[in-house]
Structure formats: structure tokens, C-alpha cells
Amino acid sequence: MKTKIFKLNQIRRAAEVIKNGELVAFPTETVYGLGANVFNQDAIKKIFVAKGRPLDNPLIVHISKKEQLYRIAKIKPSREKIIEKLVDEFWPGPLAIILQKKETVPEEVTAGLNTIAIRMPNNKTALRLIDYSENPIAAPSANLSGKPSGTCFEHVFDDFNGKIAGIIKSKPCKIGIESTVIDLTTKTPVLLRPGGTDFEKLKKTLPDLVLASDKKVKRAKSPGMKYRHYSPKAKIILFEKSALSQIENYKNKLESQNKSVKVISPEKIVDFPGKLFRIFRKCDEEKIDYILISSIEERGIGLAVMNRLRKSASKIVK
Numbered sequence: 001m002k003t004k005i006f007k008l009n010q011i012r013r014a015a016e017v018i019k020n021g022e023l024v025a026f027p028t029e030t031v032y033g034l035g036a037n038v039f040n041q042d043a044i045k046k047i048f049v050a051k052g053r054p055l056d057n058p059l060i061v062h063i064s065k066k067e068q069l070y071r072i073a074k075i076k077p078s079r080e081k082i083i084e085k086l087v088d089e090f091w092p093g094p095l096a097i098i099l100q101k102k103e104t105v106p107e108e109v110t111a112g113l114n115t116i117a118i119r120m121p122n123n124k125t126a127l128r129l130i131d132y133s134e135n136p137i138a139a140p141s142a143n144l145s146g147k148p149s150g151t152c153f154e155h156v157f158d159d160f161n162g163k164i165a166g167i168i169k170s171k172p173c174k175i176g177i178e179s180t181v182i183d184l185t186t187k188t189p190v191l192l193r194p195g196g197t198d199f200e201k202l203k204k205t206l207p208d209l210v211l212a213s214d215k216k217v218k219r220a221k222s223p224g225m226k227y228r229h230y231s232p233k234a235k236i237i238l239f240e241k242s243a244l245s246q247i248e249n250y251k252n253k254l255e256s257q258n259k260s261v262k263v264i265s266p267e268k269i270v271d272f273p274g275k276l277f278r279i280f281r282k283c284d285e286e287k288i289d290y291i292l293i294s295s296i297e298e299r300g301i302g303l304a305v306m307n308r309l310r311k312s313a314s315k316i317v318k
């Protein structure tokens with residue numbers, strides 16, 4: 001398949017491709033998404049094929065107007081006020097909320113679940129694409145399954161050229177790490193995936209929000225979180241508590257075995273979390289064998305960065 005590269009003044013044409021049941025990768029403020037019309041079952045199936053994504057991992061649905069929320073989700077009157085408050089405060093932005101789904105949404109989108117993850121991205125190109133295609137767009141991160149999320153055009157092109165109908169060429173994604181996912185279908189709201197919206201900020205609007213890792217949470221239900229994720233070809237060794245001297249020793253040992261090693265300081269990532277996935281992909285280009293990285297405090301964006309590091313690590317040194 002020939003992949004058409006759309007410029008920023010060709011979003012209407014990209015939307016025509018979505019309307020015709022094909023896939024278009026598009027920028028958001030977090031990472032690139034691989035989009036299809038949410039109501040077109042065949043188009044949704046193409047997402048899973050193109051990514052090599054397990055069929056039990058549901059997609060996030062992107063909307064451009066608040067009214068669209070009511071087209072795809074059922075909202076209990078008792079919850080309406082808090083949901084409205086949340087979306088008014090955090091949308092458009094890097095927050096996906098899980099609600100009960102409406103029957104009109106094909107079950108392929110939600111991998112058979114009766115719940116649906118929805119967000120309004122804070123990116124003009126994404127919002128226009130949704131508007132012009134006249135329906136919400138289901139989109140996982142635009143990367144081959146298991147690989148680091150695509151945060152710029154080149155990453156997406158590397159993974160999908162020849163496999164999808166189109167890619168919108170834009171600047172690198174502003175945040176560079178995926179959205180925060182919260183589940184509002186349970187009695188106590190649960191943060192399933194830390195991301196671009198800080199837990200601490202959400203707590204101010206949703207004081208009873210808990211982390212999925214919290215001992216009080218019996219069963220976290222984000223199917224995607226059980227898979228190993230975000231991994232470059234290099235093996236990542238995460239040092240949870242080690243001193244820099246220990247990391248240096250580790251490096252020397254590996255180098256004496258003729259391995260190429262890169263040591264990354266995570267402080268740099270906190271300034272711009274998108275660096276994380278970029279560094280991973282760059283290490284692949286440079287054929288690095290091992291990435292050694294130390295931990296950062298799990299506060300603000302640090303919570304999301306540590307989550308991605310743990311998921312991508314081959315080994316965690318405690």
C-alpha cells in the first residue's frame with residue numbers, strides 16, 4: 001500500500017481517507033495516534049492488523065466536542081456533575097476517562113468490554129481531523145505493538161510506511177508521553193495509567209481517586225497494562241535505588257564483555273518526557289545493547305516516566 005503523506009493544509013483530504021474506512025496516523029499533544037472512524041468495524045480491525053496489537057487491548061476514542069461524549073458513552077445522572085467538572089477542567093488535554101459504552105460503538109473498539117476510554121486531544125490538527133471526518137476517531141498510539149510510542153513523524157513513518165493509507169506530517173508531539181487514563185465506572189475512581197495529566201492535579205477535582213497500584217484496589221482493569229511495552233531493541237536496566245558509582249561499575253562490566261552501553265540520566269526526561277521514547281529509538285539506530293538508567297521521584301510527570309521505565313525494563317536492580 002502506498003502511504004500518502006499529508007501536509008498540515010491537507011487535513012480535509014486526510015479526513016476523506018478516514019471516511020473511506022482507511023487508517024490515518026495523526027499528531028496529538030501526547031503521542032501520534034493511528035486513527036480510524038470509531039463506527040466502522042472493518043476500519044477498526046485494520047488498526048489491530050497494522051500494529052500487530054493483541055485483540056483484547058481496547059482503543060482510546062478521540063472526540064473534538066463535548067456533545068460527542070454523549071453519543072458514545074452512557075452517563076449516569078448521579079455522575080454527570082463530576083464528569084462535566086472533570087472534562088471542563090482537563091479537556092482538551094492528556095486525560096482519557098473510562099465510562100460505560102453505548103451499544104452504537106462496535107465491540108472491536110473496546111475489545112468486548114462494556115466500557116470505553118475517551119479523550120479530547122489538545123492539538124489543533126487532531127481536533128480538525130475529527131471535525132472534518134464527522135465522527136469520533138478511535139486511535140491507539142502510532143507504533144508497532146510493544147515498541148516505544150511514536151512521538152514524531154519520522155517514528156511513525158518508520159513503523160507504518162507502506163502499511164497504512166496516510167500520515168499527517170507535523171511537528172514532534174509536545175508532551176511526548178501518553179495520556180493519563182482514569183476509570184470512572186467503579187465506585188472509587190482509579191488511575192489505571194499515569195500520563196500527561198498529573199495525579200496530584202486530578203486529586204484536587206477527584207479527591208477519592210486512587211492509583212491502580214494502591215493496595216486497596218482489588219483488580220485493575222486496563223488490559224493494555226499487562227503487556228510488556230515501550231521497549232527498544234536494547235535491554236533496559238533500571239536502577240531503583242543504586243548510587244551512580246554502582247551504575248558506572250555495571251557499565252564497565254558490560255563494556256568489558258564488548259557490549260555497547262548508554263547511561264541515561266532521567267532528570268533530563270522530566271523536563272521533556274518525550275525524550276524517553278526518542279532516546280529509546282535513537283539507541284536502536286545506534287545499535288546500543290544496554291541502556292542503564294536510574295530512578296526519579298514518582299511525583300508529577302515522574303510517576304508516568306517511572307511507569308514506562310518499569311514496563312520497558314528487562315531488569316530492575318533494587
Ligand code: TXA
Pocket residue numbers: 028030031032033034057058059060094096098110113115116117121139140141142177178179180181192193221222223224225
Ligand atoms: O495519549 C494517548 O492516550 C495516546 C494518543 C494517541 O491519544 N493513545 C494511547 O493509546 O496511548 P493506547 O492504545 O496506546 O493506550 C490505551 C490504553 C491501553 O493501556 C488500554 O488497555 C487502555 O488505555 N484502555 C482503553 N480502553 C479501556 C477500557 N475500556 N478499560 C480499561 N482500559 C482501557
Ligand code: MG
Pocket residue numbers: 140141149
Ligand atoms: Mg500504546
